[in-house]
Every structure is written in C-alpha cells, then in structure tokens.
Amino acid sequence: MSKRDSGKHVVIVGAGPGGLTAGMLLAHRGVRVTIVEKDSRVGGRNAELKLGDYSFDTGPTFLHQKFVLDEMFRETGRDSSDYLDFVNLDPMTQLTWGDTSLRTTSDREKMAKEVERVFPGSRAGFERFMDDHATKFRRIYPCLLKPYQSLSSYFSPSLLKAFPYVATKNSVIDVLANYFDDERLRLAFTFQAKYLGMSPWQCPALFSILAFTEYRYGVYHTQGGLCKISEAMAKVIEEEGGDIRLDTEVDEILSMGSRLTGVKLTTGEIINADSVIVNADFAKAMTSLFNGSSVPEQKMRKKKFSCSTFMLYLGVDKEYADEPHHHVIFADDYAKNVADIQSEKNLSDDMSIYIRNSSVTDPHVAPKGHSALYLLVPTINHRHGMDWDEMKHQYRDKVLERVEQTTGMKDLRDHIVEEKILTPADWASRGVFLGATFNLSHNLGQMLYFRPHNQYQGFKNCYLVGGGTHPGSGLPTIYESARISSNLICDEIGLNYNTVDLASDYLASA
Template identity: 45%
Template sequence: MNALPQPAYRPDRPHAVVIGAGPGGLAAAMLLSARGLRVTVLERDPVVGGRTRTIAAPGGYRFDLGPTFFLYPRILSEIFRECGAELEREVEMMRLDPQYRLIFEGKGSNTTLDATPDLARMEEQVARLDPRDAAGVRPFMEENRRKLTAFRPVLERAFTRATDVMAADMLRALPLMRPGKSVDGDLRRHFRDPRTRLAFSFQTKYLGMSPFRCPSLFTILSFLEYEHGVFHVRGGIGRVSEAMARVAEQVGADIRLGTPVERVVFDGKRATGVVAGGRHIAADAVVMNADFAHAMPQLVPESVRARWNDGRIAKARYSCSTFMLYLGVEGTFPGLAHHSILLSQEYQKNIRDIEAGIVPEIPSLYVQHAAASDPSMAPPGHSALYVLVPVPNMLHGQEWSEADTAAYRRTALDRIRTLGITDIEDRIRYEKIVTPRDWRDEFAIGFGATFNLAHDLRQMLFFRPGNRFNGTEGLYLVGGGTHPGSGLPVIYEGARISAGLLLRDLGLAPVPTRI
C-alpha cells in the first residue's frame, strides 16, 4: 500500500467544516484533507456513518442500520487511492452469489428466483418465470452497459446552471435515457412476464421509488448488480464508514463526535463558518452532509435560500419511508438466503397505497440474514435478522403511535413466515423497531423519507439542490439530497463533485472523477 500523503503544514491553509460524518461527509473529508485543506468534521452522534453505521447490540448481534450491501465499489476505491490507501485492504468485502433470493407470491404457490451474476445461470432462472424472457437477459445487459457509458459523464459533473441540462454529454445520453418511459415501461422491450420485469426493476426501491414511475434511466441499478457485483462487508457495512474515518484522520481531518451544529454562519450570501456548541468555528467553506429536508430549514437562513425556501422544501416530492425490525434470534435458519425479497402478489397495490399515504396491509418486504455468509454478525447458534417494510413517509398523517407500531410489528412477523421464518417470537433475544417517526425524530431525516428527495425528472440534475448550494457562496452539499442522488455509489460520486467545486472555488486543483 502506498504511504498515506501528509499535507504540508501551512497556517494559511484553507479551512473546510463538514457537517455530518455520513458517507458523503466522510468522502468529502478524505478528498479535501488529501488535497491539503484543514478539515473539521462535526458529527452530532457518538459514532460515524450516519445511516451506514452498524449496530452492535447486546448479546453479540450486529445489524446494519440502513444499507445492507455494497454496490459498485469502483468509486470509493478511487477515493481511497486518492488518499494513498486501498479500500480492499481496509475492509473485507465478499461478492455474493446468489446476490439475493426473490420470492414472488402467487395465488396457489410462490415462485423463487435466485439472482446470480452468472448470466447463463440467470437465463435459466428467468426461463422458470417465462421461457421467452431468457432471451432478453443479455440484450438488457448490453443496452445498459452502453447506457452507463453514455450517462457516466453526466453523473460525474455538477449542474450549476439550467443550460447544463443541454450540454453535449446530456444530448449524447438522451436517446438511451428514454425520458418518457418508466423503468417498468422500458423493460417491456426485453421481458414479457411482469415478474421478470420486477426482478430487474424492484431496485428502484433503493431510491424509495416505484418502478412504474421511476425514470427509465434507473434500469442501470439492476445492471450494476449483475455487472459489478453485490458485496457483503464482513462485520457490517459500518466497517466501510469506520475505514473512511480512519483514513480521513490519517490524511489530516479532525473528526469531532458528539458535536451538533446549530447553524451555518453567513456574511451576506457567503458561508463563513458554523456555530456548534455555542462556539463559532470560522471556515473558508462549509460542506453540509446533514439530511437536506431536515437540516436546511434549521441550519441555513431562509433569506439565502430563494430556490429552496421552506415552502418549496415542504412541497417537494419525497421517497417512501421504512418500518424496520432488527431481531436477534436464538437458533439458525439454514435454508434462508443472505438477502431475501418477498414480492407481494399485491405489489402494485402496495405501491399505490404507499404513494397515497396508506400503510400496506399485505406488504412486500426485505429480510437480511447476514449470518448466512458472515458468522460474525450473530453469536454461535443465533441469527441476526434485519426486516425492512416500505411504508409511507410522515407527510401523510400516520403518526406511528405505540398501538400502530405494535400492530405493524405483528404484520411484519406474520409476513416473514412466507420465507420459512416461523415460530421465532419466543426465541427473540434482542429487538429494535424503527418507524418513520423514529427516522424523523431520532435520526433527523426530513419527513421520515428514508431515501431523501424523490428521483423524478423534476428533481434531478439541475432541478435537484445544487452541489454548490443554489444562490450561496462557500456552502456545498453532499449526500442523497443533492446531485447525483441517493444510493452509496452515487453519494460518493456526489462528494467528489462537491469537493471538486469547492477546490476550484478556492483556486486549487479539483478532484478527478476518472482515475
């Protein structure tokens, strides 16, 4: 491994304050520190990672709080190399095959599909749903390979003015984007059976969106899984955030935990620092990694937010939320896959209900059984089960009272019986529940919208909050609330974009996005 670069000490080095030690904030801190800036990271929680932390629960159980797998590691690997480190040496990642098991509920019986990156085997799996659809697998892959190549330059640059939407790279990519189609609509050209289309489109849930509404660009999500792998991080995905913090500190960043920021300080429209713990911390630039909808009204004066005032933030379109169960269970489940996705027979109704603010009665859900591949996630003879159920965000009036929470816990436990998880209630040794209300109140996520602003065409590219925040100077955004959007690889890319803008604005060499 290369020696970690140590920036030369200069008392006049520009100072950047990063608000939040989530994945975007840590990536920005790594890049800016490696380029010689003085970087101070202020994190309100006692641990780094934000939603990418791992819960170390009593009894030896470990649970990822939010994301449970790692996708498309290229971008983060490049960020580590920019700091003289190697991601692969800092964390152990296991490529999964099968990537996950899909269970399609039917009237008489269920159908399963073990998604595999081996395309010949995947064709066999798809043929079990509809023999005609097997022929569409490789054309789908080839088309999305071209789509990603064409659209990658767009995802790697900032959109600072409206005319950027009509730049040459956008015009080249536009024919492959098919902006008038949804993900499901675009997949109809390759696959006849709705279950096959769902196998290649449920990934829009990573953005908290419906495949029947999500723009067709996002067919690249399932392509990335098959082309570049679905990885489990041994010990939990929080290991990645811990490694990022470790490397950031090695290249000079000062990470202060348990230090909430109260407000960003402005001189006119220029951010000049923050107030944290009642103390002013001066800065040449401020990078905000806090959740956009929650933090912007609290930290940034409305007078400098003409495009994103409180009214617009309240009326913006947001992703769904999630109801979570983290269960430490005595006993093991030998037949249960590492990742299982139960797709309800009423999948489309589930989505319509969620969009209308109705909590689904017969929901689809996702279960992670990490100990299937990683024994460190549970003590011997035990299992750590992570259960996620998509539900409406808090904009629709559901308050998640104790009675609501208890009733939906019962619904979730009943539903996982479909996966062969039966008779567990008496064996639960640890339990944590997170509702949309908890996401909002405990984890500071605006409206409990777990996946941030929705990714429809009116809230993408230039129409999303800017990496250099619209109308201000010296304030930069990272995280799912800015361009390019949500999802770990995209957030890391967004951190590179924002760090590059910040460095350019200070007259320094920008961060490369292609290494």
C-alpha cells in the same frame, strides 16, 4: 505551497457517507477538515446499530458499483481492501412471489439459466436487456460525474449523447416491458427503484441501469456490515490529519452576506470556516440551520419526497442457514402495495418485505449459532403524520407473521432475544425530513440541474453532499456527490488534485 498546507479550513456538517467521503478526499488534498457529527458514532444512516451482542447496519446493506468506492480510497493512495473485507455475493438476492423464487447472480451465464429455469422462454429477453443496457450505462454514467450548476450544462457532449435515455416520459417498468412478458420478471429488473424509494411505475426510465449494474458488476457485502465502510473512511480521515468531532451538533450555519463564515454548535461554540459542506439531510438542514435564511418548511414540503421504511432489527438465538443473505418478498398485489406507498397515506397489510440474514455470510454480526436479522418494509413517508406509537407493535406482528408464512423461518417469533423497531416517525425525529429515508424523489423535475446543486445556490461557499444533492441517493452516487463537491471547492481555492478513474475500464468491459 505544500499539498498539506492549502491554508483553507472546511467544516463538514454530518459524518454520513457523503460527509466522510468529502472529508477523506479533502484532507488528502491538503485542506484542513473538521467534521461535526451530532451522533456518537460515524455513518449516519450507514452507521452501526448495536443491540446486545448483535450488530446491524442501520440502513444500506447492498454495495453496488464497488469501483466508485475503490476510486475514493485509491485517490488517497490507499486500497479499500486493506481496510475492508469484501464479499462478492453469489447468489446476490432471492426474489420471491408466492411460491416462485428467482436467485439472482452477476454471473451472466448462470443468471441466464436461472431466468430460463424460473420463467421458461425468457433467456433471450435477458440477453437483450444486458446488451442494450451496457450501451445505456456507458452513455449515462459520465453524466453523473459532473455538476449541473447552470442550465447550459445540459448542452455538455456527455448529456447530449445520453439525451434519448434521459428525456423520456417512460418509466423503468415501461422499459422492462420491451424485454419480458412476465410481470414478475419485469419486477426482478425494476425493484431496484427501491434504492431510490420510488415506484417502478413512476421511476424515470434511465434508472433501468440500476438493475444492469447489479447484474453486471454484482452486489458486495463487507464483513461486519456496510457500516464498516463508514468506520474505514473515518480512519482514513484521521490518518490524513482530519478532525471528526462526535456528539457535536450544529445549531446554525453562519453567514455574512452571500458567504458562509462557519457554524455555531448547540453549545454556543463557533467554528470558523472558509467553506461549509452540508451532509445533514438536505431538506431538514435547509429548513432549520440557516436561521433567517432558512427555507420555510411549507415551501420545502411542496417538493416530492421518497417513501419511508419500517424497520425491524432482530437478534435471534437461532441460525437460519438455509435462508439467503438478501431476500425480497413481493406483496401479493405489488402494484397496489406501491400505490399505497405513493399515496403517502395508506398502510399496506399486503406489504413487500426485504430480509437481510447476513449471519449466513458474516460471523461478526451475531454470536455463533445466532442471527442478526434486518427486516425492511417500504412504507409511507411521514408527510401526514401517522400515529406510529399506536400502530407499530400491531404492524410489527403483521410483518413477522408474513415472514413466518413466506420463508423457512417458521418459528422466528419464538427466537427473538433482542429487538428494535424504527418507524417513519422515528426517522423523522432523527432529522430525516418527512421520514423520507431515501431523500428527495428522483423524478425528472428533481434531477440533474433541477436537484439542489452541489454548490448550493444562494451562498458562494456552501456545498452539499449526500442523497439530497446531485447525483442522488444510494452509496455510489453519494460518494460521487462528495467528489463533485470536493472538486468544486478545490477549483474555487486553486488546489490541484488528481482524481482516480477505475470506472472507464469497467464501462469498456460492460
């Protein structure tokens, strides 16, 4: 049978990063792919948001471990740089605590000097962190590439090697205490827990590799925004003969016994499939799309979920050339800010704010002389249903006041010409369960075997991709979830495939 004619049809529910990656791989491997997406553009949380002449990323703005994305393109016989214009950011991020700022870089010598300049006496701790974490990353990374369908998978050689790093009750902040005395410097190596929507005080120790990968392999921007990655993947799918149907919402995933048979759209149309991949938000899909077999919402709410984000997207008729591309402003009392978020109830007035001023790097996101500013405030998820309609304008003013006070953008409010606010309630109404923007929490009880499996238990031909399954939230891990699920499908139907491994060279040079 020719590679392009496996005779199998897979329907993918959702064109987020997970669904698109799976679509790209499977279409190339010879599976007939139909992606159904309820929105009018691809990308999900990684889609473009347009306001007049300004363009924003809805969600992801940091691309880490670019080599994982490259592997996905390479498997289809393509080079990602033929589709995307990458910028390796240097400096990567400015981190600010009151009057103190650290500018991070993936140039190790430059970073060591910067750490020493801002926190004298800390260079040795930085060097030790990087050396120790090269080993830690080499041990943990291979564990993220395979599914955990059964408890016996815990006895795999790769996981046994990584076990001391995984099976500990320590948090990332505990790990950092071994390297740095200054609390702020510890935060510079733990704030990446934000990518998982977790507190550094609760995020499992193994995730200290996130800071390592950032400081070792860098953070990338793609010109036009990270949303261009989704658009590039959609192009590959179409080139490979896959079908993406926008403005097409799945109402129900159909089953007969223990097998899924396809999907029913809100229009009543039925699309039959040999397998169904669910990229829609895990908890939302499982509580609403499986008809009689859906998980009761009350049961799902017992799981732990990430924080949410209060977002401001601002079209500004001014350039702020001295403001960095990525800027994280820590709350004056960061521990209290994080505790408020974890409470799922208390809104912090002393908030942390991440500002992305991509216009300093990217001429495509705003007209000349203007800026497209993206402000993200980590905040409580929507478990307790705060009335954001009442609060949001007041909270927006507090956020902007703090930005004006703590950055060089002293006149920001005088220059806003386009504006959009997204609250945790808005995320929830967009189909994100509890508005938990980073999906299920990544505590040890919800990871590896204990995270929803890539081949979803309960149905033989139901597969998950995206932040709600293994390995977890964040672009590289989501791409990996799609490759794991695609491999499982191909194994099931007996379709050969050759995955590409660029990671080994990166790991060897770590």
